[in-house]
Amino acid sequence: MGAIRLVTEVPGPKSREILQRHERYVARALAPGFPAVIRAARGALLEDVDGNTFIDLAGGVGVMNVGHSDPDVLAAARKQLECFVHTDYTVAPYAAYSELAGRLVELVPGAEKAAFFNTGAEAVENAVKIARSYTGRKAVIAFEGAFHGRTWMALALTSKTRPYKQGFLPLAGEVYRVPYANPYRPPVVWRSGRSFGEACAALLDGIFAEHVAAEDVAALIVEPVQGEGGFVVPPEDYLPALKRRCEEHGIVFIADEVQTGFGRTGRMFAVEHSGVEPDLVVVAKSIAAGFPLSGVLGKAEIMDAPVEGAMGGTYPGNPVALAGALAVLERFESGELLERSERIGETVRRRFGELAGEVEMIGDVRGLGAMSAVEFVRDRETKEPAGEEVSRMLRLAAERGVLALPAGLKGNCIRFLSPLVITDEQLHEALEVLEGCVREVAAGASPEERSAADSLANPI
Ligand SMILES: Cc1ncc(COP(=O)(O)O)c(C=O)c1O
Structure with a gap:
């Protein structure tokens, strides 16, 4: 049956x-x-x-990579529920926050510090804030076919008008868009001698020449495999080629692993397939098996750019969600x-x-x-x-x-x-x-x- x-x-x-x-x-x-x-x-x-x-x-x-109602996740959440539900971490801290931060920086390529939020969009917004604070620059590069969420900055980075943007203008400004390396619908005609991934990454040079000076760009945000855009898998050399350009121009490279993270692509994080170490990584969805939790992880120097008190909110890093996330990591251990x-x-x-x-x-x-x-x-x-x-x-x-x-x-x-x-x-x-x-x-x-x-x- x-x-x-x-x-x-x-x-x-x-x-x-x-x-x-x-x-x-x-x-x-x-x-x-x-x-x-x-x-x-x-x-x-x-x-x-x-x-x-x-x-x-x-x-x-x-969101449910470890499965619905995973017994270990539920047991961890129940245990936390019996203790307390909320204090606001920045008002009265609890251990699970830094415990999860410590566990995740071991797993996320290039990461040294973490900050937790509630949703993917909220984490995307904060990643952009961090990058702007670190570089002192304003512009952000995003991709055609991208999805980064529905809040103001995230929606500006998202690349689908209907139904997401229609009727909601104006959105946050200083977002510049470049085609993604989509092998099924290639945005470029490339000559032999240069790979498809390299040719697509070179489209960035055109953006810097025509639309925004590289020195004005704070961050580039990219999904290692496009999610809402149609599960588009770019060629292996694409992310490294983008990262090289970011390094050349002092641009913060943000990998949005909200949909690709926590085992979805066969590795814990999709950037592992390319060997790229992002400056910042955004995580959410399957991090806590259904409890609202998201995070930004990255190099300490960049993560520490915003001053004390500059990020936060009432709920970010809820203790029940953190307990769920710690149980999720255990499930991936084997x-x-x-x-x-x-x-x-x-x-x-x-x-x-x-x-x-x-x-x-x-x-x-x-x-x-x-x-x-x-x-x-x-x-x-x-x-x-x-x-x-x-x-x-x-x-x-x-x-x-x-x-x-x-x-x-x-x-x-x-x-x-x-x-x-x-x-x-x-x-x-x-x-x-x-x-x-x-x-x-x-x-x-x-x-x-x-x-x-x-x-x-x-x-x-
Ligand atoms: C790649 C990516 N980034 C960000 C988001 C936004 O996450 P949330 O819906 O939790 O705000 C999504 C949601 O689908 C996503 O797929």
């Missing part, structure tokens, strides 16, 4: 009732993408209020989860690689470790994105017991963010369902159907 168990249609009656209440009372911007309301979660499984069980390939958007990440990625890419022989709509299958994605196109020559078709595939998958997420500027990728504790049986069962949905939508997508669907399309 498989793990998926559907005892009602999806959404079931109880989910529908709660979703009606949602519509009545919750702001429209927070509309959930999944049609079932969750009651419990364990490992890689979700159970809804109607008693249906789903396989989770979203992991709370890359190396088993990293190994598992590699195997999950291989399975997903092998199965979808095979499916690509049959389904023309699959344009690209890519990934690093368990951070895998499939990009769908309407035509392999023109690479026209098939975003609406992906929406239909994912809706169908949800009705059949699998939660998966889209990615990409046009929403035309399916990304895999399952907990790393997903069993082989669960993974194959979920892929079987998903492949069926892909086949069905690809077979039924006549041009007429597509244009009718397009006119009704809702962004996910």
